Amino acid sequence: MRPKTIFFRTAFLLMGYISFAQYTDQINSNRPGYSIGAFAVGKNVLQFESGTELRRYNHTGYNNSTINGQVAFLSIRYGLLSEILEVTYEGAFMFDKLVNNTTNNPIEKKRKGFLQNFLGVKVLVYDPFKKEQEINVYSWKANNGFKFRDLIPAVSVTVGANYDPLAPSPYSYGNLYQILTNPLLFQHTGTSLAKEPPFSLRGTIATQTHFFSTWVFVSNLTYNRFLSDFPEFNYILTLTHTFDPIWSAYLEYQGIDGTFYKDSILRLGAAYLVTDDMQVEATIGANTKTTPSWISVNAGVSYRLDFHKDFQSAEELEAERMKKEEKNLKKTLRKNTKSEKKRVRKARRN
Numbered sequence: 001m002r003p004k005t006i007f008f009r010t011a012f013l014l015m016g017y018i019s020f021a022q023y024t025d026q027i028n029s030n031r032p033g034y035s036i037g038a039f040a041v042g043k044n045v046l047q048f049e050s051g052t053e054l055r056r057y058n059h060t061g062y063n064n065s066t067i068n069g070q071v072a073f074l075s076i077r078y079g080l081l082s083e084i085l086e087v088t089y090e091g092a093f094m095f096d097k098l099v100n101n102t103t104n105n106p107i108e109k110k111r112k113g114f115l116q117n118f119l120g121v122k123v124l125v126y127d128p129f130k131k132e133q134e135i136n137v138y139s140w141k142a143n144n145g146f147k148f149r150d151l152i153p154a155v156s157v158t159v160g161a162n163y164d165p166l167a168p169s170p171y172s173y174g175n176l177y178q179i180l181t182n183p184l185l186f187q188h189t190g191t192s193l194a195k196e197p198p199f200s201l202r203g204t205i206a207t208q209t210h211f212f213s214t215w216v217f218v219s220n221l222t223y224n225r226f227l228s229d230f231p232e233f234n235y236i237l238t239l240t241h242t243f244d245p246i247w248s249a250y251l252e253y254q255g256i257d258g259t260f261y262k263d264s265i266l267r268l269g270a271a272y273l274v275t276d277d278m279q280v281e282a283t284i285g286a287n288t289k290t291t292p293s294w295i296s297v298n299a300g301v302s303y304r305l306d307f308h309k310d311f312q313s314a315e316e317l318e319a320e321r322m323k324k325e326e327k328n329l330k331k332t333l334r335k336n337t338k339s340e341k342k343r344v345r346k347a348r349r350n
Contacts, residue, residue, distance in 0.1 A: 025276055029302035030075065032269040032281035033252045035220045035236040038154040038208035040086035040124055042079045044307040049075040051281075051300020055096075059292035062102050062180045067292075069096030071115065073300065079308070084124040088158065092116040094171065100180060109179075113169040118202060120160020128152045129210075153207035153217075160202060162225065167198035173230055174261035177292060194230065194260060201226040216240040225258075232258035246273040264288045269298070277304045 030036045031049050041047045050073060057067035076089040092115040100107040172178060173196050181193065204222040211217070220236040234257060240250040252267040269283030283298040 026273065027277055027279050027302055027304050029271075029279050030077075031279070031300050031302050032271050032283045032298070033236075033238050033250055033267060034254060035218045035238040035252065036088075036122070036158065036204065036206050037218055038124060038156040038206045039127075040079050040084060040122055040156075041077045041304065042306075042308045043081070043083050044309065045077075045079045045304055046307070047075075047077040047302065047304040049073075049077070049300065049302040051298055053283075053296050053298040055094075055294055055296045057176060057292040057294040058290075059177050059180075060290040061292075062100070062177060065101045065177065065180060066099045067096050067176055067294075068099075069094050084127075086122040088118075088120055088122055088160075090116055090118040090120075096176075098176075098179070102180060111170040113166055113171050114164050115171055115174075116162070117164055118160055118162050120158050120202065122156050122158040122206075124154065124156045126153075126155040128154055150211040151209060153209040153219075156206045156208075158202075158204040158206065162200045162202055164196070164198045168195040172196035172260075173225070173228075174232070174256070174258055178260065196225070196230075197228050200224075200228040214242045216242075230259040232256065232261075234258075247271075248273075277306055278302070 024039075024042070027047070028037065028039055028041055029047070029049055031051060053071040053073065055067070055069045055071060057069070059065050071092055071094045074089075074091045078087045079085065080087050093112070094115050095112045096110070098109045098111060100109065170176075170179065172194055175194075178193055202222065202224045203226070204220055206221075207219045209217045216239075218236075218238040218240070222234050222236075224232040224234065234255060236252060236254045238250055238252040240248055242248040247270065249270045250268070252265075252269075254263075254265040254267070256263045256265070265285060265287045267283055267285035269281055271279055271281035273279050279302040281300055281302075283296075285296040285298065287294055
């Protein structure tokens with residue numbers, strides 16, 4: 001069965017299990033790393049995730065021609081209508097300098113363009129944390145020990161469109177070295193360089209598992225550039241460990257399988273929680289081949305504007321109203337008592 005068929009059949013089946021997510025008091029960021037978590041940011045939460053990355057490429061197949069580039073990242077996430085729904089934008093724009101060493105004298109060329117420009121919708125289709133677990137007040141081990149149910153992941157589906165307003169891109173289909181392909185060959189065969197269309201579709205199935213209270217495992221299965229001539233299939237596996245409430249580290253592996261670009265990438269990084277609404281992080285990464293080989297250094301920040309309001313039942317609203325009335329009554333009583341004491345003291349002096 002082809003990857004495309006597997007992806008769409010799985011996505012269709014998962015849509016039948018839609019449940020409700022849980023809003024978190026702390027920021028829920030997809031950074032550091034390239035994977036996306038299964039959970040939405042929460043209703044009425046607006047979140048920004050940005051960063052910059054320095055990359056250096058070297059291609060042994062083109063006489064060690066190099067690329068030095070800088071990538072700017074920006075993600076915007078908004079929880080819409082419910083806790084399980086999120087509208088998301090993901091952008092990555094690259095500036096680079098290509099040094100062509102296939103000629104007698106190296107030729108330099110400066111380029112720029114989108115590596116990613118995606119707008120989509122994420123839906124949480126299964127949440128294992130929907131049902132609160134009972135707390136055993138007599139046993140710490142019972143509350144914090146490993147349970148097989150912890151291996152059941154949360155699952156989400158993200159679908160949307162890629163759009164490149166600057167198409168054709170110098171980075172078509174992820175092949176940064178396509179421009180160095182021998183033009184004489186194409187003159188003889190009657191073919192031309194592959195140009196990625198400005199519009200295509202993308203879908204991602206994300207899972208997220210929490211275990212041992214401090215470990216999180218995220219997996220992404222993505223079918224990208226659907227409706228183009230050369231779709232791409234890739235997956236990401238991310239393991240994160242929290243050392244204390246504000247420090248965490250992660251290890252990530254990404255596999256890319258495209259017609260013009262195949263790769264295996266490793267990343268390692270750490271994040272620091274500045275406040276409940278702000279996170280900073282840093283990452284290093286490298287791939288495992290030489291056509292091309294590349295290394296990267298990445299730093300970024302995530303920040304959210306939290307307008308979330310939890311649902312309140314009629315009973316909760318009534319209890320809140322009565323509590324407020326009781327507080328106002330006590331305030332009035334204290335004020336009247338103070339006035340009465342003042343009146344008595346004044347009467348005694350007279």
